[in-house]
Amino acid sequence: MNRRMWLRSSLLGSAALGLPNLGLPNFGACAAAQEPPAIAAAKNGVAPLRITDVQTTLTAPANIRLVVVKVLTSEPGLYGLGCATFTQRARAVETAIDKFLKPFLIGKDATRIEDIWQSVFVSSYWRNGPVLGNALSGVDMALWDILGKRTGLPVWQLLGGKCREAVDTYRHASGDKFEDVEEQVRKFQSEGSDLLIWRNLLWHRVWIGGRC
Numbered sequence: 001m002n003r004r005m006w007l008r009s010s011l012l013g014s015a016a017l018g019l020p021n022l023g024l025p026n027f028g029a030c031a032a033a034q035e036p037p038a039i040a041a042a043k044n045g046v047a048p049l050r051i052t053d054v055q056t057t058l059t060a061p062a063n064i065r066l067v068v069v070k071v072l073t074s075e076p077g078l079y080g081l082g083c084a085t086f087t088q089r090a091r092a093v094e095t096a097i098d099k100f101l102k103p104f105l106i107g108k109d110a111t112r113i114e115d116i117w118q119s120v121f122v123s124s125y126w127r128n129g130p131v132l133g134n135a136l137s138g139v140d141m142a143l144w145d146i147l148g149k150r151t152g153l154p155v156w157q158l159l160g161g162k163c164r165e166a167v168d169t170y171r172h173a174s175g176d177k178f179e180d181v182e183e184q185v186r187k188f189q190s191e192g193s194d195l196l197i198w199r200n201l202l203w204h205r206v207w208i209g210g211r212c
Contacts, residue, residue, distance in 0.1 A: 048109040049150070050074040054102040054139070056084070056094045065090045069097060069138035073110050073146060080110075080145030084138025086130055096135040100124075105139065111150075113143045 053072040067084040086093045120136055148155040173184040
């Protein structure tokens, strides 16, 4: 018998003997109220969250080929999205997901992310490579997306919390003419981008001029 059960039985015993109620809190109810839905569901014997379907979408915003993975689950409305983009071999990644990973994943517990990653990675004789790597990364992202939604926490918090307050980002200025590129650069500057962008602008001027 653990301390919580002993305390509860002691309180019940005191009530039976007519002793005053000590007014101690219901620790079990408190803990249950604070538990994430996934943990509470597991303790209550709810069926595991199963993968019911895996879908791929090929799209090309700004003429850049992208591969998006959508993993659906047995919980209505709960799904995850991941990026499996391999720009030059989009159809190969689509085939890897639809024909090989999807049949392998259907029915698996969507919360066992590490087990799924490891089992997918070693399920073929030849491992790694850009096609499988992108396909697997898309599925992996989608599973983390599902876990984040189910627990109500951002994924970066599930992975251990943030380690910096800010991070440098890259802004890409492009255009059919140098003037278009320059206009975009000035727009980025007005939004707070630093002057390093001018280095890319100068390279773009050389490239457009045909001297590269």
